[in-house]
Amino acid sequence: MAMVVQLVALLKHLNLKMYQLMNNIFKKHIISSLIITVVIGLGVSLQSFVVKVEAQVDPITLSTYALGFGMVFPGEELEKEFVVNLVTQGADWVEYKIVQTPKPGYLDLCPFLEKESQEAEGDTEGFASLDVNNDPSDVSDIWRVILDVPAISGFVGQDHALGVIEEGGEYGCDIGVETINWGQSGG
Amino acid sequence: MPKKIPNYYTHRKVPVKVIETPEKTKNIINFDKFKCFLKIGGQFVFALLLIVSFVRSLSAFEAHVVNVTAHICNYSENRTPGFWSTHPQLYVLPQALGYDNITDISGAAGIFNNANADEMIDQFKSHLLAMRFNIAYFGVGDYFVESENKTINDIVAEADTLLKLSQSPPTPELDPTREELEAMKNLLDELNNLHQIRACSTVAREFGLIKKMSDGVGDLLLSGNSVEITIEEPTPQPYCGDNNLDEGEECDDGNNIDNDGCSVECTIEQTELEPEPESTQQPYCGDNNLDEGEECDDGNSDEGDGCSADCLIEQLEPEPECVSEETQSCDTALLGICATGTKLCSQDSFWGECVQDNASTTEICDNQLDDDCDGTIDCNDEDCAEDLACQLEPEPEPEPESYCGDGNLDEGEECDDGNTEDGDGCSALCVIEPQPECTLEETQSCDTSFLGICAVGTQTCSEQGFWDECVQNTTSTAEICDNQLDDDCDGTLDCDDEDCAEESVCQPEPYCGDDFINGEEQCDEGENNGTECVPEYGSSCTYCSTSCEIIELTGPYCGDSNLDETEECDDGNNEDGDGCSASCVIETPES
Numbered sequence: 055m056a057m058v059v060q061l062v063a064l065l066k067h068l069n070l071k072m073y074q075l076m077n078n079i080f081k082k083h084i085i086s087s088l089i090i091t092v093v094i095g096l097g098v099s100l101q102s103f104v105v106k107v108e109a110q111v112d113p114i115t116l117s118t119y120a121l122g123f124g125m126v127f128p129g130e131e132l133e134k135e136f137v138v139n140l141v142t143q144g145a146d147w148v149e150y151k152i153v154q155t156p157k158p159g160y161l162d163l164c165p166f167l168e169k170e171s172q173e174a175e176g177d178t179e180g181f182a183s184l185d186v187n188n189d190p191s192d193v194s195d196i197w198r199v200i201l202d203v204p205a206i207s208g209f210v211g212q213d214h215a216l217g218v219i220e221e222g223g224e225y226g227c228d229i230g231v232e233t234i235n236w237g238q239s240g241g
Numbered sequence: 242m243p244k245k246i247p248n249y250y251t252h253r254k255v256p257v258k259v260i261e262t263p264e265k266t267k268n269i270i271n272f273d274k275f276k277c278f279l280k281i282g283g284q285f286v287f288a289l290l291l292i293v294s295f296v297r298s299l300s301a302f303e304a305h306v307v308n309v310t311a312h313i314c315n316y317s318e319n320r321t322p323g324f325w326s327t328h329p330q331l332y333v334l335p336q337a338l339g340y341d342n343i344t345d346i347s348g349a350a351g352i353f354n355n356a357n358a359d360e361m362i363d364q365f366k367s368h369l370l371a372m373r374f375n376i377a378y379f380g381v382g383d384y385f386v387e388s389e390n391k392t393i394n395d396i397v398a399e400a401d402t403l404l405k406l407s408q409s410p411p412t413p414e415l416d417p418t419r420e421e422l423e424a425m426k427n428l429l430d431e432l433n434n435l436h437q438i439r440a441c442s443t444v445a446r447e448f449g450l451i452k453k454m455s456d457g458v459g460d461l462l463l464s465g466n467s468v469e470i471t472i473e474e475p476t477p478q479p480y481c482g483d484n485n486l487d488e489g490e491e492c493d494d495g496n497n498i499d500n501d502g503c504s505v506e507c508t509i510e511q512t513e514l515e516p517e518p519e520s521t522q523q524p525y526c527g528d529n530n531l532d533e534g535e536e537c538d539d540g541n542s543d544e545g546d547g548c549s550a551d552c553l554i555e556q557l558e559p560e561p562e563c564v565s566e567e568t569q570s571c572d573t574a575l576l577g578i579c580a581t582g583t584k585l586c587s588q589d590s591f592w593g594e595c596v597q598d599n600a601s602t603t604e605i606c607d608n609q610l611d612d613d614c615d616g617t618i619d620c621n622d623e624d625c626a627e628d629l630a631c632q633l634e635p636e637p638e639p640e641p642e643s644y645c646g647d648g649n650l651d652e653g654e655e656c657d658d659g660n661t662e663d664g665d666g667c668s669a670l671c672v673i674e675p676q677p678e679c680t681l682e683e684t685q686s687c688d689t690s691f692l693g694i695c696a697v698g699t700q701t702c703s704e705q706g707f708w709d710e711c712v713q714n715t716t717s718t719a720e721i722c723d724n725q726l727d728d729d730c731d732g733t734l735d736c737d738d739e740d741c742a743e744e745s746v747c748q749p750e751p752y753c754g755d756d757f758i759n760g761e762e763q764c765d766e767g768e769n770n771g772t773e774c775v776p777e778y779g780s781s782c783t784y785c786s787t788s789c790e791i792i793e794l795t796g797p798y799c800g801d802s803n804l805d806e807t808e809e810c811d812d813g814n815n816e817d818g819d820g821c822s823a824s825c826v827i828e829t830p831e832s
Contacts, residue, residue, distance in 0.1 A: 157309075
């Protein structure tokens with residue numbers, strides 16, 4: 055009988071311990087688990103959203119991703135063009151800007167580049183747009199990149215007005231076309 | 242019996258009371274932790290939501306990048322031998338020139354002074370040395386010459402090889418021809434004249450002027466086509482190919498080509514081609530240069546060729562030149578017809594003197610020959626100065642300038658009689674003068690342009706031989722109406738003159754047709770004379786004939802046998818009862 059009583063008491067004790075344990079577990083871990091779950095849930099939803107965005111991104115394409123001027127000489131003014139195209143299957147309009155950064159591994163060519171929009175649409179480097187809603191033919195922008203070849207220090211002619219560099223060599227610049235915003239009517 | 246309370250209850254009670262407070266505190270602490278956790282977590286979630294809210298924008302900043310590249314090169318310079326000959330302060334010495342070594346300014350100046358010499362090899366050396374200086378000073382050696390598909394260093398190396406071959410002992414199969422030397426010289430000349438070269442040169446950047454400029458050693462200023470160069474210390478950085486044996490080099494032959502004894506890495510090559518002389522630096526007998534202590538140096542060590550192996554002049558037995566008694570045309574070194582000669586081969590097979598074929602004579606001034614062998618022909622010979630054939634023809638008079646009075650009808654002249662006198666038909670101003678019409682005091686009848694008797698006039702010849710004004714012979718008077726003259730000169734005669742209208746002599750006589758019945762005229766109706774009248778039926782009418790007689794005309798009537806308009810019949814009588822009544826009505830027979 056005593057054994058039974060002790061067993062019952064033990065069970066109650068265990069129950070209490072279990073209760074306390076569960077209570078602690080609940081207090082310590084459940085909330086964090088809940089947060090983790092929320093975070094995971096958010097992550098999943100975020101991922102799904104990102105996937106969704108990626109499926110729609112790239113409202114523009116470029117005609118080329120490399121403009122090589124080759125061997126150039128001080129005083130020369132050389133031009134090349136690239137075209138920004140609107141991907142009409144994914145967007146009706148896009149706003150973008152052109153930024154340039156020195157090309158890693160190269161001497162900096164950026165200060166000697168000019169970018170000119172070839173359409174009189176008011177596009178500038180800081181803000182340009184393509185919009186087929188306003189103009190069905192506005193599906194591409196032609197940008198002319200003008201290289202004003204600088205003189206090399208020590209060899210600067212009196213009539214030279216295109217900048218000066220310290221040395222000749224391989225120069226480079228990354229011209230980035232960054233989407234600011236885009237959209238699709240009805241979509 | 243008091244209820245036995247299990248120990249653990251006791252334990253539980255007491256601790257519960259004791260512990261309750263800590264539990265509450267703990268709970269409070271836990272609650273605070275939870276709140277803190279919630280706060281942090283909330284902030285985290287908020288941040289996440291914030292990020293998520295920007296996910297679309299962020300994802301939209303996908304950038305497309307265009308890689309822009311350019312190889313920026315520099316212009317460089319080249320200069321001609323002419324430039325280098327006047328800019329010794331810019332020389333970068335020493336410079337190899339074939340087997341020669343140009344070590345000082347005078348040596349280089351000697352080369353450049355021969356830039357226009359007749360000898361092709363001298364011109365060749367001049368341009369090669371100029372290019373050496375261009376390479377050393379401007380760093381153009383690595384520039385690529387597209388037309389030749391070589392660098393300038395390659396071309397200079399080839400030129401140097403040609404020069405060495407020409408400096409080596411004669412070897413017919415290896416010696417460069419004059420054409421080869423000239424072609425290379427011309428190429429160097431062209432390159433030296435390219436004052437501005439568009440090319441990218443690594444050599445220039447590493448060793449040449451650009452390096453020096455960046456070191457601040459010198460300065461070069463381009464201004465249009467002019468170039469000002471100031472160099473403080475023209476000491477190029479050592480490099481393989483600078484013709485100097487620098488540290489780390491086994492050799493340096495001044496070029497960057499292999500197989501010439503010194504590799505492009507400036508290590509000594511063992512080559513079977515073109516063995517190097519024992520020393521290119523030290524003069525030796527057989528180096529083709531007349532060095533100190535040498536009477537001659539023919540570039541070899543052969544005996545019996547006029548210059549011994551010790552570089553002493555050899556006295557050699559001359560080779561026979563010809564066959565005995567053979568003759569040959571020759572130049573006597575005289576002038577004119579005396580220049581041609583003939584030489585005869587002697588018994589010992591050598592040509593004798595050139596004997597002129599023609600002796601000189603007196604210069605004949607018109608045979609196109611230098612007869613007196615003085616170098617001048619015909620009229621160019623002063624001996625012909627007095628010869629008629631050489632008399633200068635009188636120079637044609639210069640074309641006179643045209644003027645009035647030169648006898649030529651020049652522009653602007655109406656005439657030119659060769660003088661400047663008036664009154665001779667052509668005035669002093671060459672204007673046509675009228676010819677004289679008459680002689681003095683001569684008279685002639687003339688027309689005064691008036692009428693009638695006033696028309697006739699007389700004009701007298703003036704002193705100048707021209708007719709004076711026509712003066713009418715008769716003055717006008719009152720018109721006389723029957724003299725057949727226009728007396729009053731008004732252009733009308735006699736009765737035509739209105740002045741005679743009232744004169745009886747001018748009155749007209751009566752006539753048939755003057756509308757007046759004169760004399761025997763029965764009638765006169767003027768212009769109407771002869772106009773017949775038209776009588777009516779059954780009546781008559783009269784008119785005046787052209788002879789002024791009255792004519793009566795009878796009209797149709799009944800009984801004239803003509804069926805007139807108003808008649809039913811007309812049987813030519815005026816009787817009744819005959820079928821046609823007297824009034825020309827058809828009668829009906831009584832039944």
